Amino acid sequence: LEANKAxxxxxxARSTNAHIPDTSxxxxxxxxxxxxxxxxxxxxxxxxxxKSEIASAEIVVSPNSTAVSGEKNEHDDGANVFIAGNHRIHxxxxxxxxxxxxxxxxxxxxxxxxxxxxxxxxxxxxxxxNGTLIIKALGGGxxxxxxxxxxxxxxxxxxxxxxxxxxIGTEPNYSVPAPTGEDEAGAIFNTVxxxxxxxxxxxxDAHYCYDDVTGKLWMTWGGHSGFLTEVDxxxxxxxDPGTGSEPPSLEFNSHAEGVHTKILTNQKWDGLRMYxxxxxxPETYEGDEYSTQAYMEGLGLFKYGIFFFACGTYGSMxxxxxxxxxxxxxxxxxxxxxxxxxxxxxxxxxxxxxRGRYPSTMLLGPDGDHLVPGHPxxxxxxxxxxxxxxxxxxxxxxxxxxVKEDSMAIRRLYFxxxxxxxxWMPIHVRVDTGALPDLVGxxxxxxxxxxxxxxxxxxxxxxxxxxxxxxxxxxxxxTTSEPIVPMLPTSTPTRPPDSSVGSTPVWSKYSLFKLKVMxxxxxxCI
Numbered sequence: 001l002e003a004n005k006a007x008x009x010x011x012x013a014r015s016t017n018a019h020i021p022d023t024s025x026x027x028x029x030x031x032x033x034x035x036x037x038x039x040x041x042x043x044x045x046x047x048x049x050x051k052s053e054i055a056s057a058e059i060v061v062s063p064n065s066t067a068v069s070g071e072k073n074e075h076d077d078g079a080n081v082f083i084a085g086n087h088r089i090h091x092x093x094x095x096x097x098x099x100x101x102x103x104x105x106x107x108x109x110x111x112x113x114x115x116x117x118x119x120x121x122x123x124x125x126x127x128x129x130n131g132t133l134i135i136k137a138l139g140g141g142x143x144x145x146x147x148x149x150x151x152x153x154x155x156x157x158x159x160x161x162x163x164x165x166x167x168i169g170t171e172p173n174y175s176v177p178a179p180t181g182e183d184e185a186g187a188i189f190n191t192v193x194x195x196x197x198x199x200x201x202x203x204x205d206a207h208y209c210y211d212d213v214t215g216k217l218w219m220t221w222g223g224h225s226g227f228l229t230e231v232d233x234x235x236x237x238x239x240d241p242g243t244g245s246e247p248p249s250l251e252f253n254s255h256a257e258g259v260h261t262k263i264l265t266n267q268k269w270d271g272l273r274m275y276x277x278x279x280x281x282p283e284t285y286e287g288d289e290y291s292t293q294a295y296m297e298g299l300g301l302f303k304y305g306i307f308f309f310a311c312g313t314y315g316s317m318x319x320x321x322x323x324x325x326x327x328x329x330x331x332x333x334x335x336x337x338x339x340x341x342x343x344x345x346x347x348x349x350x351x352x353x354x355r356g357r358y359p360s361t362m363l364l365g366p367d368g369d370h371l372v373p374g375h376p377x378x379x380x381x382x383x384x385x386x387x388x389x390x391x392x393x394x395x396x397x398x399x400x401x402x403v404k405e406d407s408m409a410i411r412r413l414y415f416x417x418x419x420x421x422x423x424w425m426p427i428h429v430r431v432d433t434g435a436l437p438d439l440v441g442x443x444x445x446x447x448x449x450x451x452x453x454x455x456x457x458x459x460x461x462x463x464x465x466x467x468x469x470x471x472x473x474x475x476x477x478x479t480t481s482e483p484i485v486p487m488l489p490t491s492t493p494t495r496p497p498d499s500s501v502g503s504t505p506v507w508s509k510y511s512l513f514k515l516k517v518m519x520x521x522x523x524x525c526i
Contacts, residue, residue, distance in 0.1 A: 001433050003440045008470035009463075010428040011448060013041035015061045016457045018366040021320070023289035029320040030292055033399045036368030037456040038062050041448075043427045048443035055429040061458055063370040066409050067108040068096055077122035077205075078298065078375030079393025079408035080138075083131035084171035090393070091123045091138055092408060097172035104381075104391060105410045112173045118187065119165045119176045121204060122298060122375060126164075126217070126236060128210035129302055131379045133167075134217055135236050139192070140165045141204025141221075142185040151184075159185045160203040161194030161250075162221060164236040192231065193221070193238055195252040200271030201225060202297070203252060207377065209301040209308075211336070218301060218336060225275075225349075226264035226299035226312050228337060261337040264312045264326060265349050266296035266358050279351045281358065288357035290322055290365070291315030298375035301336065304390070305419050308336040310348075311363060313374035319400050321372035324360035325421060343420060363421060369398040370409060378413070390414070392423070424461065428470045 001007065017039060019032040042058040066079075075092035081104070082089055088104055090096040095112030098104070120140020127133050143160040166189070167174040179187035195203045202223030209218045210233070217233040220226060230239045237246045240259050247255050257274050268281045287294045291314055298313035311325040326340035326348035339347045346352055346359035364373045377393040390413040395406035413421050433439050450458045 001431070001439050001442055001444065003437065004434040006430065006432040006434070006468055008428050008430045008466040008468065009043065009045055009444075009446055010426055010466060010470050011041075011043050011446070011463045012424040012426055012461045013059070013061050014424050014459050015039040015063070015367055016459050017062065017368045021290060028292065029287060029290050029315060031319055031366045031371050031400055033371070034366070034368055035453075036063060036065070036370070037453040039450065039452040039456040039458045041425075041427060041450055041458050041460065043429055044447040044449065045429050045431065046445045046447060047439075048445045054439070054444065055431060057427050057429050059425060059427055061425055062452065062456070063368050063409065063411075064105050065369075066105075066407065068111055069108050070111040075408040076395055076406040078124075078300075078377045078395050079410050080124055080377045081131060081379055081391070081393050081410075082125040082127040082133060083379075083381075084133065087172040088131075089125075089172050089174075090408060091119075091125055092395075093405070095173060096408070105412070110172075113175055115176065119189075120163055120186070122206075123165075124205075124207035124300075124377070126208045127379070128212065129304075129378070129380050131381070134208070134210050134233055135164070137164050137166045137236060139163070139206025139208065139219065139221075139236070140189075141206060142187065143202065143204055144183075144185040145199065145202075156184050157196050158198055159183065159194065159196050160199070160201075160223075161185060162192045162203055162206045162219075163188065164190040164192050166190075190236075191250050192219075192236055193229070193252060194250050197253075198271070199224060200269065201227060201252060201275075205298050205375070207300045209303060209336070211303060213330075220263075220299040220301045220310065222299060223297040224265070224267045224295060225262050225269060226296060226310065228261045228263045228301065228310075229259065262349055263310050263338045263340050264296060264299060264358075264360070266291070266312075266314050266360075267294045268351075277349045277351065279353070281351045285351075285356075287315060287320070288355075290320065290362075292318075292320040300376040300378055302378040303330060303336070304415070304421075306330050307419055308340075309378075309421060310340050311376045311378075311421075312360075313376070314360065315372075317372055317374060318402070319372065321374040322362060322366075323364040323373055323376050323394060325363050326360055327420070343418075361420065364392070364394065364411075364423060370396040371400055372397050373409075374406075390421075392421075426470070430469065 017037045021029050039062040041061050044056040045054040080091045086100050087097045088100050094114040096109040097112050098109050120142050123138045123140045126135040126137050140163050145158050169175050181188035206221045217231050219229045219231045240247050262275050269276050285294050293316040296312045296314045301310050307327040309325050309327045314324050315321050326342050328335050328340045342359040343361040348359045352359050373394045373396045375395050381389050392411045392413045448460050
């Protein structure tokens with residue numbers, strides 16, 4: 001250690017408590033029930049020739065189950081959080097809320113108004129990345145599928161549509177108005193988009209992304225394939241970029257080329273020719289090695305730094321859901337309409353014949369009893385010290401086969417050196433030789449350790465030393481190149497604690513050196 005210098009010692013950690021699915025055979029991609037084992041990761045700094053501890057930090061890296069006071073029902077299709085007044089509000093089968101001063105992960109949520117499916121399935125608040133409502137409304141999905149012969153004989157058709165549903169009243173207990181009508185798919189409020197006749201596409205799972213640079217509001221949606229559509233930031237209605245106005249019909253198949261863009265997929269397209277990929281999966285494609293079904297849904301879009309990230313839910317919600325992402329540089333002329341690419345630079349709508357799948361980069365898979373995670377929702381908050389905190393909301397099941405509906409969960413989201421989101425968690429300790437001159441010239445040893453319930457597993461990666469202060473809101477670290485982003489998720493994503501010795505210096509640079517990584521568990525990724 002040199003004189004008058006501050007050092008931050010950093011390691012990234014995560015839990016790996018899950019059964020690794022088979023990648024071939026009859027159980028290919030199937031996840032299995034697993035206990036949620038308490039897992040802690042610790043970084044200790046010691047003098048090389050002594051046993052004395054200079055500094056240490058320990059964090060819990062096993063998933064945290066969201067607690068709800070007075071819960072009336074489970075919360076399917078994500079953790080769809082926005083901010084209103086002094087409350088943090090989640091929309092699912094009902095409203096959950098908590099004070100904005102609460103920790104969204106560690107503190108309990110309060111049961112609000114019970115809505116069930118009155119406002120639709122897989123609802124998405126029309127909000128920006130900071131959780132502020134752009135329109136005081138949500139996008140709800142209504143579908144009619146799996147028709148009986150009796151229904152078919154009477155002319156009933158497969159139908160799916162997205163409704164803009166107003167939120168009435170005051171926070172936190174919003175409610176919805178009476179519908180203006182009804183059809184076979186359910187209530188009608190203010191239809192934004194629909195498709196009749198088949199599931200190419202399946203019009204539901206609306207989520208919203210507001211670009212504060214261009215002032216444009218984007219809606220992502222879809223099952224089987226994920227689509228992007230510009231909507232009016234005042235009315236929520238679809239915009240035809242060719243005319244600058246709303247198309248004359250709500251029917252997807254009647255819209256001109258360019259109104260909608262297919263940005264993610266996990267299935268061969270069987271609809272209108274203009275949405276076909278240049279390379280489609282063969283008819284025999286039934287999903288990749290981590291999914292039991294060639295399917296995707298629950299698409300969320302957010303802009304962070306210079307990239308738009310499109311993250312969807314791949315596989316079967318019964319036994320193989322995982323959350324995967326692709327991105328596009330926002331400086332590209334056609335952004336955010338794609339093409340979106342994975343970490344290897346592969347276009348995510350073009351079937352990769354070499355790897356036998358549609359490209360994507362894994363963000364979140366099973367860990368403990370957080371199984372089949374899906375329907376990602378992203379938002380940002382700031383701590384009292386100005387720290388930027390990104391959050392990932394999602395739903396999960398605790399058993400396979402499931403014995404109840406999904407539950408909501410939340411994790412902290414971090415970013416690696418290439419700007420990709422990750423759920424690995426940083427642990428760091430800090431030493432200032434200006435305050436502790438006795439350490440000058442000494443060699444130090446970094447000790448990585450773990451504790452928790454019996455049979456727990458964790459992983460460490462990317463041990464590094466930073467010249468200055470480590471910051472989590474200006475990401476400058478990445479995991480090793482292989483695996484690129486691990487399939488198994490990390491931890492309770494609460495704000496990582498640190499242990500400091502001496503004063504706090506100003507951030508300088510990431511420049512000293514990187515230690516050899518230590519991996520304590522075999523990870524799998526795609």
